[in-house]
């Protein structure tokens with residue numbers, strides 16, 4: 021087998037988030053620097069436009085033309101690189117041939133998929149192949165689910181240092197965030213809602229918090245789940261459902277299962293949004309719940325879905341403006357409790373809008389970590405989670421290069437309420 025020419029190839033480079041990723045890779049690694057990378061997509065013209073938009077220093081950036089529906093082009097793509105990082109979505113529509121090609125060729129792969137049903141299918145179909153070939157596959161390397169998965173990993177490391185025991189109960193609460201959806205994310209979300217509306221078995225699968233855990237790996241404990249406005253005594257505030265919890269909680273439980281229940285066999289985890297205190301907080305939590313339920317219900321009905329797509333939501337290729345990306349941010353709070361009641365508080369923040377400005381940087385560092393830090397000989401092929409394959413090495417990269425912070429809060433809940 022010939023040596024790959026690139027450390028990593030960004031497939032879907034002309035997508036909304038792919039362009040952000042490529043700009044970031046250019047800024048971090050240069051076009052022909054120590055980390056060699058290439059931009060890939062289905063249209064040569066669009067790739068050339070992208071390269072021009074990255075400035076004169078990107079003039080030598082290699083371009084690779086490949087189509088998600090053309091297996092021969094995907095095999096060539098895999099042979100050219102050590103890592104493929106894909107932003108071609110919805111993944112449930114376009115992603116499988118590339119995962120198959122990577123699993124068969126032993127090429128490492130990471131992506132931004134947050135589509136639970138598709139990830140589960142990929143694990144079932146290609147885990148054995150990836151183990152044999154040595155391909156390491158890591159889904160969910162964006163806002164879903166790096167801050168949650170790495171945030172719980174960080175909290176558990178702190179708990180082990182302070183208490184010598186993991187926290188068997190962890191709550192993640194979104195204290196604040198500012199960001200918008202892109203057309204690609206909307207298309208992925210709508211596709212999940214559409215598939216679920218037509219398939220009761222899939223609805224059951226999506227409702228199972230352990231749906232991404234290997235069969236029989238985890239004793240099934242009843243998991244908390246914020247489905248409506250409720251008062252959270254620990255945080256002294258009203259909370260509402262968090263739209264990303266459906267994927268994040270599944271990834272965190274998979275991390276626990278893959279690490280032989282390092283967080284405990286009876287580990288429980290949930291996510292919600294902090295909406296404030298008193299009547300104002302209650303009203304905000306109720307309004308948020310109603311808005312989310314209305315959106316899900318409309319997405320499940322074909323005519324309403326068509327109206328949303330046509331008149332309300334961003335189209336594929338569209339997304340938040342550069343200014344909105346710069347002004348965006350997120351601030352997540354974690355509360356961990358050990359089996360004997362000791363508590364620890366941590367926070368994870370990001371300095372750009374969660375879904376794009378920050379996601380591009382998280383994905384870029386995850387791909388770089390896979391290419392540079394994770395030794396093939398020491399880490400076997402298979403389907404990993406960000407926390408189980410990257411661990412502290414990704415936290416170092418994210419804090420040094422991606423505008424994220426991971427901190428233990430010494431003044432605990434007092435600090436949380438102060439900023440409410």
Ligand SMILES: NC(=O)c1ccc[n+]([C@@H]2O[C@H](COP(=O)([O-])OP(=O)(O)OC[C@H]3O[C@@H](n4cnc5c(N)ncnc54)[C@H](OP(=O)(O)O)[C@@H]3O)[C@@H](O)[C@H]2O)c1
Pocket residue numbers: 032033034035036037038061062063066086087088089107108109110111114132133134160161162163164165202203204205206208209335336337338339374375376379
């Ligand atoms: N996890 C997270 O935090 C997170 C955040 C952001 C986005 N996402 C996900 O990332 C994905 C991309 O989002 P986006 O907003 O960037 O989407 P987008 O702008 O709509 O881009 C979709 C991309 O797919 C490419 N594509 C479609 N069919 C193809 C084919 N047959 N062969 C090769 N390429 C093909 C398109 O190519 P052309 O450019 O040639 O049209 C386009 O570049 C979505 O699935 C979204 O849900 C996840």
